Amino acid sequence: MQDLAPENALPSDPKARWQRLSPLLDELLDMEPTARAARLAAMQDLAPELAAELERLLAQDAALEAQGFLAQPALPPTLSAVVALPGQTVGAYRLEREIGHGGMGSVWLARRTDGRFEGLVAIKFLTSGLLGQGDAARFAREGQILARLTHPHIARLIDAGVAQDGLQPYLVLEYVEEGLPIDRFCESRQLDTAQRITLFLDVLAAVAHAHNRLILHRDLKPGNILVDRQGQVKLLDFGIAKLLGDPTQALGGAEATELTRQAGRAFTPQFAAPEQVQGGEVSTATDVYALGVLLYLLLSGGKHPTAGATRAEAQALDRLRAVVEEEPKRLSDQLRSQGEARRARELRGDLDTICAKALKKRPSERYENAAALAEDLRRWLQHEPIAARPDSRLYVLGRFLRRHRLAVGAGSVAVSALLGLTGLSVLQAQRAAAAEQQAQTRRQQADDLLAYMLGDFADKLRPIGRLELLDNVGGKALSHLAAAKEQASPQERLHRAKALTVIGEVRVSKRELEAAIEPLQQANALLQAEPPTPELVPAWRKAQGAAAFWLGHVYYTQRKFAPAQRAWERYREVSEQWLAVLPQDLDGLVELSYAENSLGSLLLDQGRVRTAEQAFRRSVALKSHVLAQRPNDATLQAEWSESLSWLGSSLLQMGRYVQAQAVFRQALEQAQDLRTKYPADQAWLRKVGHAANRLADALWRDGQPRAATEHFVLATEAFRTLSALDPQNRAWTMALIRAEAGVLRGQASQIRAVEDLQRRLAALEAGRTPLARLHPLRAELVQLHAQALRHKGQDLAAAQVLVENTLAQLRRDKIAHGADLTLSQAMLELSLFQAETLSVDPAQRTARCQALWAELSSAPLAALLREHAGFTRLAVRTQTCLGRAEEARALQQWLDAQHRWASSPPQPVPPKAVPNS
Template structure:
């Protein structure tokens, strides 16, 4: 076959091979009318290809020996043919001169082609590629002519696939496809900035690497805008340098090309990328039909093409959903790029890329539809038989306009309320600064704000209701739960008088009410107030997702307090889903903290720790390691680790919480003070009483200067000081502090805090031998915890253990044994068989049984005295078991018993140099051993 004949056949054969089999015949019939010989030759080649799949694997023109695989060409060795066209070939080659190793795509002129225009085009491609230095354009690495006169270009070898097949195989969504396409626009814009028009942009020239990076290839027919143009390309069935399906109208007409020619081709690529089809729907797939469509046809809107797409072609969207996604801005963007007149297209590839970025970011785009009149005329022409339907649509639009008008009035009303609130706050602070020379504290300022607001907002009930909620939230932050409750009650009396009050105000009010009642220890009222609005929250999820999520989170906390764990889990899961959808990372962290608290309440501390650690890792990845929410999560993690006898981990996380609070808020902030107090509680467990007491004294002084004496948080401070005083043996001081704590907590009404307070008071009184006073308190603690967490909770097991020890001291062994057996069962099920709380319950039960004649009980005490664990709480329990086992021998073998007790004391001193309640108990046993005096009370674990 001669060269000229092959140059004419090659592009037509390529186009036919890309068509479906049923369309090839129609195309060949059209060609036959224009050139029978050419059509017959193409049909013969197609028949050969159908009979032998490898027919086209070898070139149609024979190659000289210098271009065969394995042969050197300059410094390169050819490996395998990557592709070829009518003008040249591209080979995968290795650098073979030993200078360095690298694979390249070696582009060659087809041997034997002497056409000077093709040689000129090849040389021009080299000059063009030498201008480029862009990450999305395949780079020119080398160029030369071998000893046989064969020119070559060594290009960056790109392992990738065409952009359309890349997106389809990976089922990329529309934003991901647009991000890739914008890389193409960047590359084309760089070429235009270097005065170069590509002129043959199509998917096969745009490869995407496995890393998701675009590479633009094949500048073989690119045009330098600053040189004389080449002769016009032939059309119809002649040699055509460009690819017809992606050609612009001016290319078909043979007019000069500009940068906007590439914009048109980019529009065709974008159309195919979004819809999986070409812009024109033709009856016959022939060159003549294509040229006519490109010159005069109206491109189908991408959204309409999507409706006709095959389901496989529109993945990961259904055709209907894809049409909805494309309708509007994307339709306009693509059609603007495909405008017939170059001046009506985007002025540059960069402008097209910018409009796509505006679409991705939800901003207005430059591409806009035609005038309203034009669009109306077109609509009537297409749908003249549907005018009756239009009347119904018009009615719907009228109703919609009415709704919009109502919403506009409501928006004006809300704006007026916001302005009134802004003016109120400004005037409040102005008055506060000029009222006197004495600074006004925050609480006084809030009280002043309520008085002023009720006067200045008397005629604006919605603004007044909002003011009550805002001040109540501030009061909650200060711990003023009663004052917050009073404000929310005023708000609740206003809301029924406001039928048009916004849903956001109602949801926020319900959430605040729930928070207040939870803090006051009444989760039942919390649930009763919030539950009726759950349906409202579900209805408002699309419009108010974050307010709905906050509502679910608070209702879930109250459900958890009531022991309704299934409902709490469902509510927290919904809150997490909404916050994840809105990318509210801080809210997601708060919900994970709620979930961890729920798992802890369900007796699953291990799962709670994992939830917290996962949430903390996610928070650090998204919002950084210094987000305030991390302080609460670290404190909760520390508390759980302390409860699971992992003291070292608890100390690490408590210190991290304190460090972060100091960095973010300074030393004089409430978060820092609370973190410091929690670390001091760990120091108490470690026997570092002086250090812990110093911290507690400082933090109590800080709070007492800011809070009322009976504030619930002051009760926590009193409780901490009471525990330290008890550990150091100052029983009277411990009782006084703990009584103050219980009194304050009783005023708060929080059942969980009251239970913890009366338990500690009963424990201190029991250690002091005042068991008649301790007994009702221990029973109250058990009843409160059973009501809050359920009768089978592990904390109820702790209460039953203390109750059993007190009953034993009061001479009621049967009742004591029953309580201790319950304690062993509950702690073993809740804390696990190896937990220190479980061992303490087992020790108390074994001691009681041994003292009342159970022959096997002393052996159980000895077994419980195993001190192989390195955990301090485990060792404390083991020391107590050894001491009780030795105490049993005091009557028969007093000398040996005293030696054993001395050994226990010796083991404790290095780890508890400041003593504590357990060393004091062992010393008491040692002093009473052999003297005939009673050994004293069992030490309860706080």
């Protein structure tokens, strides 16, 4: 809304001036002459300069119209005029009928004609003026960016182009058949409050997906949110979305695309945020405001938060003024005024607070993004305390000061003058003390700013994946944060250590591991002392644990196990000290469970599987205890599932296959339940895929190939869906390749499928350091390829070349990156396969097996025999290859005993069944 206060003159900057005048001029041009004159008269009282400028522009328009200006088109007819007939072909699509028309253009139903797929699409023809001369390529790039929005609740962008010699831009979108706007759908189905919020959560999931890819919608309204007959939400029209920037660029340096520059000011006034109508900067909080209006409409039965019944016929200027100046009527009060006392009681309290927070005038006071709003609505559905709180007295006072800024400002000047005179006399009397205080104040201000930048601000950047933006801030602040710790107070040391830890975390996320060590070591040094006061114990211990965890994570990733273990033992130690003082502190219990899990993963990689199993069991038990008191903590549920999978992996490496199956099956069932509960949350689909993969491995080891293949197929379907949603996610692509390789086990004839997997794996690793965790997959694919060649009756020489080349690569990795159990096992597996399957000469086979046994029976691998099932199984096969039946039998007996062990294991208790003790 334009501020029409008489004391405010029009901006001198031409761009800002036009942004202020343009919406008002559009409104006046749409009016009849009589209404226009009345509106100008009303404006004259409020803002004479603004009214005069509008009168001048209207007079110019009238003069130009009298001269016949633009009576004839300056350009050839655009496509919008040419294709207004069914049967017209645009690219690969044939138009059938127009299905919509709006300010941005028209929408047509069309059918593809080139045979690539059958079905209907919606083609949106955008106003040709959106593109300037030579901007067709720019628009095509815009279409590619919008195509990143691949989400079940977002209408998919299929194609984009510019027709008619670059004059007519268009988008080809997924067609939502028989879809109703979300408000009409809710009313037609007479959904109750909980059902409406559940449906609204699908909208929030779609918007959060866009926010995570740095794209805003900026025109969220019921007409852009359709619900089909099955109750599936589809979010439409990202055509005016503003891109925050490329993920590789700084957030502040993002430039608007051409589509945004030309159409970025378009919005629907009824759903526009205050900063939009004032021409200010937009952010994720801008979309949150529109979502707040939509939620208010859905829950109030169609009432707007800033337009009561008496304003239903208000003009656009009044509506815009209300957006900026009027506080929304409380949701429950709105219903009470309509005589719906029962529903008002239902909405009073938390839902009032959630809507009010989403509709704050200042963006910084709203939910920071759609995900944060969704979290509070989920808490309401689950009868949990919400994160938002009712307005404090401080906030009410702030609103009072803003409404009466002139009077308060005048009083403040007088008070400031009085304080200034008093301060001057004090400075003259106590210069030395003041100088010291000033230095302390400046240092505190610097610390406070850094604490915000590397604390609260970091938390805001994590959800949109832009934490790396703090790297420059952290790098320049590094010396300040680490210096003068002797003079710093305990609270200052705590803030500095937390900021240093964030710098380390940022660098770890950028894979700058060496650069991360310095700030993390300094953070650990700042917190070496014990917590100075009982009140600081939780924050101090948590900060100590975070600094130790990230330092250990760096060393663990570098495969430097000794310093990683020292750091993570420190993490466990400070968590135990936390609980020694506050034994019932749930956050302390969670941190201790994380420390146990970290140490367990380290021990597992060192082959110390028994000790690792105990650590994972402690981690699962601690999380189960906390989940008994926080049963709906989604983050902890995910971590519990992760710890359960780690426990299953340790059991698998111990050879306890049946026991591992039980654990993996439990993790899979939990993931499937929560996937059903939260279908838009991709994290649970990922956990379904991982749990199915691990369960399939356990079943395969247990001699159940058919059941294993079924679960490999389940994992393949999960990761194929995820990869389609985000093709750039390397972790999901790797998991998909691993699952597909599992499906091919035992299918010796599938040579083309195996070759395809090998090509995809090579492309995934192109130009990157080989990942240790992929060595087993690499070795398995080579074995599958060699078996397929043999099955086709081809010469063994080709298979030998494949195996030798892969072994050479593994040896290079071992030399370059040091010994690693995963790498050692992959090399031995592949070498033994070569001896058993590809060695025709018995003497050559024996020589190779002897070399393998020499490696297995020497340190450090000898210690893993009868400890690690994978290496023990290799030893059994090697001894059999050498004809040492007795030695092979003794080792096999240990494997059999491990398998039998599974008959009576203590199983982890699911969170919902843990007693409150």
